[in-house]
Amino acid sequence: MTASLAATPLLPWHRSAEATLVPFAGYEMPIQYGSIVQEHQACRRSAAVFDVSHMGRLRFDGEGSAQLLDHLLSRRVIGMKPGQVRYGLICNADGGVLDDVLVSRLETPSGTDYHLMVVNASNREKILKWIQPHLADFPKVTMSDRTEVTAMIAVQGPEAIGICSRLFSVDIAGLRYFRGVVTEQFSKPVIVSRTGYTGEDGIEIIVRAEDALRVWENLMLAGRDQGITAAGLGARDTLRMEAGMPLYGHELSEQINPLEAGLGFACDLDDRSFVGDDALRAARQRGATRARVGLVPEGRRPVREACAILDAEGQTIGQVTSGGPSPTLGHPIAMGYVQPAAAEVGTTVRIDNRGRVQEARVTALPFYKRSRTA
Numbered sequence: 001m002t003a004s005l006a007a008t009p010l011l012p013w014h015r016s017a018e019a020t021l022v023p024f025a026g027y028e029m030p031i032q033y034g035s036i037v038q039e040h041q042a043c044r045r046s047a048a049v050f051d052v053s054h055m056g057r058l059r060f061d062g063e064g065s066a067q068l069l070d071h072l073l074s075r076r077v078i079g080m081k082p083g084q085v086r087y088g089l090i091c092n093a094d095g096g097v098l099d100d101v102l103v104s105r106l107e108t109p110s111g112t113d114y115h116l117m118v119v120n121a122s123n124r125e126k127i128l129k130w131i132q133p134h135l136a137d138f139p140k141v142t143m144s145d146r147t148e149v150t151a152m153i154a155v156q157g158p159e160a161i162g163i164c165s166r167l168f169s170v171d172i173a174g175l176r177y178f179r180g181v182v183t184e185q186f187s188k189p190v191i192v193s194r195t196g197y198t199g200e201d202g203i204e205i206i207v208r209a210e211d212a213l214r215v216w217e218n219l220m221l222a223g224r225d226q227g228i229t230a231a232g233l234g235a236r237d238t239l240r241m242e243a244g245m246p247l248y249g250h251e252l253s254e255q256i257n258p259l260e261a262g263l264g265f266a267c268d269l270d271d272r273s274f275v276g277d278d279a280l281r282a283a284r285q286r287g288a289t290r291a292r293v294g295l296v297p298e299g300r301r302p303v304r305e306a307c308a309i310l311d312a313e314g315q316t317i318g319q320v321t322s323g324g325p326s327p328t329l330g331h332p333i334a335m336g337y338v339q340p341a342a343a344e345v346g347t348t349v350r351i352d353n354r355g356r357v358q359e360a361r362v363t364a365l366p367f368y369k370r371s372r373t374a
Helices: 011-016 036-045 065-072 121-137 160-164 209-222 233-242 277-286
Strands: 020-024 027-032 048-051 056-061 085-091 097-107 113-119 142-145 150-156 180-185 188-193 202-208 291-297 308-310 316-326 331-338 348-353 356-363
Touching: 011 020, 011 027, 011 209, 027 036, 027 233, 036 048, 036 233, 048 209, 056 065, 056 121, 065 113, 065 121, 097 121, 097 180, 097 188, 113 121, 121 142, 150 160, 150 209, 160 202, 160 209, 180 209, 188 209, 202 209, 233 316, 233 331, 291 316, 291 348, 316 348
Parallel strands: none
Antiparallel strands: 020 027, 048 150, 056 113, 056 142, 085 097, 097 113, 150 202, 180 188, 188 202, 291 331, 291 356, 308 316, 308 348, 316 331, 348 356
16 A cells, blocks of 8 residues: 555654554655644643644745745735745635645845745645646746655644754854744754644644654654654644644635635735735735634534535525534634635524534634743
């Protein structure tokens, strides 16, 4: 089964740790090492380290790279300063989401300026094909896929910054949120950004593939006294759900626009032009026909993706997009889309949970929000 799957540079470590491995986005990835709940709680209470090397990493060099990305993204790229990181959407002409991405403007120690885009693993090939025709209008821009020659590691949790501060030749604690820097780890080049997908503080690290195992083991050693834990995709999903973060293929798709998803902050619609901008302006003017909401189902039984959301008369008014138990809160949570009339916080709806109707309360997102100390 795994012969045709790609391997991250850290797969041998996952196997040696007896992780439960599953196919995910064409890769063999760890879903958990022991208990998903324990890995989740380690991230909330101390620190967890995740192999996220399956995420796509695309580099853009040359004059005009900012203009190219500004044309493709819902978020303004022109004018970003070296070290800035921005979250944005790549949309189709109808305003549907092709992917949500992080774009960084980075500068090497030698002064080379470039942009780096991190895309979802399942969308890498699609985004590469989408961008390719646009390169013809920017002949001095070179796009290179760096996914296979690098690895990506996320260190998340309240102890993450303290642990990582011991390892890198840059002031990690002084790095602001959504900022990145090219630095070193034991004389090897690394990119460090203060970003993440868990709702906790922390950093994401991009290293050369051949350096990944050494960096991973250094992180585990540096955080040993703080209880740092390797965590898999299972905990990554429960953490991002608690943080109310959308996942492509669930809360985001080509049939959903960013405004419906509550991502209007990532759409700079005024005084600029990008693919899908006219459709998004029209959507803003006419108002949303659905809205992404948080849901707290009654009882202990989790609701899952694709469960219908019903009104008091039993009419379908929406659908669950993600759902499961919340280890932090101790009860089930879910996200979904409903008609605007049902989106008000406190509204009671019903969910058809595999033939059993279950009441749920619409709640504000995120479900969990850490206290910020930095």
